[in-house]
Amino acid sequence: MKLSPRQEEIVCLVKENQPITSEALAGRLGVTRAALRADLAVLTMIGTLDAKPKVGYVYSGKSSSGLVYSHISKIKVSEIMSKPVTVNEDTMVYDAIVYLFLNDVGTLFIENNGILTGAVSRKDFLKISIGGTDIHKVPVGVIMTRMPNIICANENDNAYDLAKKIIEHEIDSIPVVEILKKTNGKDQIKVIGKVSKTNITKLFVKLGENEN
Amino acid sequence: MKLSPRQEEIVCLVKENQPITSEALAGRLGVTRAALRADLAVLTMIGTLDAKPKVGYVYSGKSSSGLVYSHISKIKVSEIMSKPVTVNEDTMVYDAIVYLFLNDVGTLFIENNGILTGAVSRKDFLKISIGGTDIHKVPVGVIMTRMPNIICANENDNAYDLAKKIIEHEIDSIPVVEILKKTNGKDQIKVIGKVSKTNITKLFVKLGENEN
Incomplete structure (x- = not known):
């Protein structure tokens, strides 16, 4: 956000003389208090200045990024997720890689009877491919990262928090899951989406x- | 950015009665024009309203994302780029893949005498690895995407524009380059950084x- 020259001047004056009242600011700038009202409202709203009642304005040290946060913290996983690409546990590694290319994704999610059991990334596939194993004879179930060792998300989660997890845990793609409550006691997890660095x-x- | 109830009310009134002057708005709200000045300044500054001289206020239809843009459009490539990982053109594909794993990156940049000549991604490596080629006997120079078919960036470019290129061209990693002017006429390109979806x-x- 670009401040006007007047707003920049106000910020400087506050930094040097804080706390400072609007009367004192108006005096320094040679204008009336009323003339400053709009600029002070903008600077307080964007978080650059704090208005302390009966004390005056102080510099908060925050940049306009607080605004960015308040904007992005409202975005939900469901708004940015894309379709997950899944294969069955007994698919051979070679066939899974071909499927990965066909769908142009970086990670395949692995299912067993429609229930999420694991994930395999392009990196995992590359590792097995150069290792001398016959990838036509090994099923993906053998090389996958198995649940529950996979970080999952819910479609109502915050997209920002997911981006943080992707960086902190160095993950390529996070499955968005739905938990199916089963009457027999054991919950089952279904993958309904995914969020990768591409989505972020x-x-x-x-x-x-x-313009959104 | 959260608008105050008064600001929300102003936005509604403008939407329904645009163009509307500040006098008319003040009349509708039962307050003085001076009392509205700060709110109108905020709404105009964040781009929700447009003030047209001699006409009045109109609703611009923009959300506060304009603010986000003005914040992120100032970030330069040099602030977010990371170190590029390079190998020589005559490195064998197998050795290059091992090097890719050792450095935990997704793309290797290929050089010849310190000059950028190409790039190879994890996807390219996976494709060659399952294709039946002896990756111990093929140099990366043979499978790489060759210059000038690589989108490059300058460290003074805007980080936002780079993110856009990454999405539009479906690229994994963009090399940040420096052009060395040669007296013999032919310019040479050196890779000094890279920006991937991880950086974004x-x-x-x-x-x-x-708090930055």
Whole structure:
């Protein structure tokens, strides 16, 4: 957000003389208090200044990124997730890789009877492919990262929190899951979406598009 | 950005009666024009309303994402790029893959005498590995995407524009290059950094951290 020259001047004056009242600011700038009201409202709203009752304005040290956060913290996983690509546990590694290319994704989610049991990334596939194993004879179930060692998300989760998990845990793609309560006691997890760095990068691009 | 109830009310009135002057707005709300000045300044600054001289206020239809854009459009490639991992053109594919794993990156940049000549992604490596080729005997120079078919960036470019290129062209990693002017006429390109979806996701996470 670009401040006007007057707003920049106000911020400087507050930094040097805080706490400072609007009367004192108006005096320094040679204008009336009323003339400053709009600028002070903007600077307080974007979080650059704090208005302390009966004390005056102080510099909060925050940049306009607080605003960015308040904007992005409202975006839900369901708004940015894409379709997951799944194969069955007994699919051979070679066939799974071909399927990965056909769908142009970086991670396959592995199912058994429609229930999420694991995930295999392009990196996992590359590792097994150069290792001398016959990838036509090994099923993906053998090489996959198995549940519950996979970080999952819910479609109502915050997209920002998911981006954080992707970076902290160095994950390629997070499955978005739905938990099916079973009458026999054991819950079952179904994958309904996925969020990867591609989805986050797309969101970042969309944020800047200025018109959503 | 959260609008105050008064600001929400102003936005509604403008939507329904646009164009509307500040006098008319003040009349509708039963307040003085001076009392509205700060709110109108905020709404115009964040781009929700447009003030047309001699006409009045109109609803611009923009959300607060304009603010997000103005924040992120100032971030330069040099602030978010990471170190590129390079190998020489004559490195065998197998050795290059091992090097890719050792450095835990998704793309290797290929050089010849310190000059950028190409790039190979994890996807390219996976494709060649399952194709029946002896990857111990093929140099990366044979399978790489060759310059000038690689989208490059300058460290002074805008990080946002790079994110857009990554999505539009479906690229994993963009090399950040420096052009060395040669006296013999032929310019040479050196890779000094790279920006991938990981860098963009990290930037997105940093944006929300509220304190940079």
